Amino acid sequence: MGRAVTDALTDTVGMVAGPAADRDGDAAAVFAGSDVVIDFTPPGHTARHAGLAAAHGTACVVGTTGLAAADHAAMDAAAMDVALVQAGNFSLGVNLLTAFTRRAAAILDDGWDIEILEMHHRHKVDAPSGTATLLGEAAAHGRGVALDDVARRSRDGVIGERPAGEIGFATLRGGSVIGEHEVIFAAGSERLVLAHRAEDRGLFARGALTAARWAATAAPGRYDMLDVLGLKD
Numbered sequence: 053m054g055r056a057v058t059d060a061l062t063d064t065v066g067m068v069a070g071p072a073a074d075r076d077g078d079a080a081a082v083f084a085g086s087d088v089v090i091d092f093t094p095p096g097h098t099a100r101h102a103g104l105a106a107a108h109g110t111a112c113v114v115g116t117t118g119l120a121a122a123d124h125a126a127m128d129a130a131a132m133d134v135a136l137v138q139a140g141n142f143s144l145g146v147n148l149l150t151a152f153t154r155r156a157a158a159i160l161d162d163g164w165d166i167e168i169l170e171m172h173h174r175h176k177v178d179a180p181s182g183t184a185t186l187l188g189e190a191a192a193h194g195r196g197v198a199l200d201d202v203a204r205r206s207r208d209g210v211i212g213e214r215p216a217g218e219i220g221f222a223t224l225r226g227g228s229v230i231g232e233h234e235v236i237f238a239a240g241s242e243r244l245v246l247a248h249r250a251e252d253r254g255l256f257a258r259g260a261l262t263a264a265r266w267a268a269t270a271a272p273g274r275y276d277m278l279d280v281l282g283l284k285d
């Protein structure tokens with residue numbers, strides 16, 4: 053994603069990326085010298101980077117997925133001082149899909165089983181994907197429940213019948229798949245499938261740049277891509 057973001061910057065403002073930063077030594081310098089930092093590091097660095105954003109008064113766009121509760125707590129704390137946009141997916145299509153998912157889940161009762169299927173390339177380290185989690189949260193929100201109370205993140209062995217109200221996740225990994233997601237609503241006699249296919253990683257990079265421009269002038273606070281796109285209810 054780092055390369056995709058620098059390519060998108062070159063395409064949009066003609067900027068040429070400088071040498072890669074010495075990650076540990078220079079992270080503080082990067083935050084100190086920037087209006088906005090776009091962070092697509094692997095899981096494990098988000099809390100530290102959120103702290104640096106707050107310490108240097110630098111807005112931040114976080115694309116990293118596989119986030120832990122401590123990362124969210126650190127981002128909430130940083131958002132008291134700076135604008136912080138965090139999104140499991142920066143594409144317009146996926147963010148529209150979250151709105152559709154929430155609406156469908158609100159309309160369809162728990163006679164409709166909700167399952168979320170995702171597939172990504174073989175190098176992805178976290179599961180379920182950030183997007184799948186985002187879609188699960190949208191479905192849970194539509195149902196008026198907390199995702200952690202109803203999520204089934206894996207199934208193996210003799211696990212019994214599926215309880216009503218469960219939101220299931222299925223993870224596929226392989227090859228070079230950029231990102232595919234389906235939200236399946238399955239009832240006794242019919243099935244509704246909402247789907248998104250990403251066809252180019254530049255899609256996420258362009259969305260992150262849109263978020264960065266937006267964050268540069270936003271008041272301190274914790275935001276997501278629906279805020280950036282003006283799609284919040």
Ligand SMILES: NC(=O)C1=CN([C@@H]2O[C@H](COP(=O)(O)OP(=O)(O)OC[C@H]3O[C@@H](n4cnc5c(N)ncnc54)[C@H](OP(=O)(O)O)[C@@H]3O)[C@@H](O)[C@H]2O)C=CC1
Nearest residue numbers: 053054075092093094095097115116117139140141142256
């Ligand atoms: N929100 C969204 O729309 C999207 C989110 N993502 C998420 O972004 C994250 C990164 O994905 P991806 O680019 O595929 O992962 P990669 O592993 O391909 O790239 C991660 C990069 O971060 C570098 N890195 C590792 N540690 C640090 C550090 N402490 N400081 C600075 N750089 C560091 C790595 O360097 P090196 O290789 O030398 O270790 C590598 O270049 C994942 O969590 C992924 O799920 C991805 C696509 C879209």
Ligand SMILES: O=C(O)C1=N[C@H](C(=O)O)C[C@H](O)C1
Nearest residue numbers: 117140141176181182183231
């Ligand atoms: O790791 C990836 O590649 C992607 N990660 C994000 C996620 O976890 O949902 C977004 C996109 O699907 C690609």
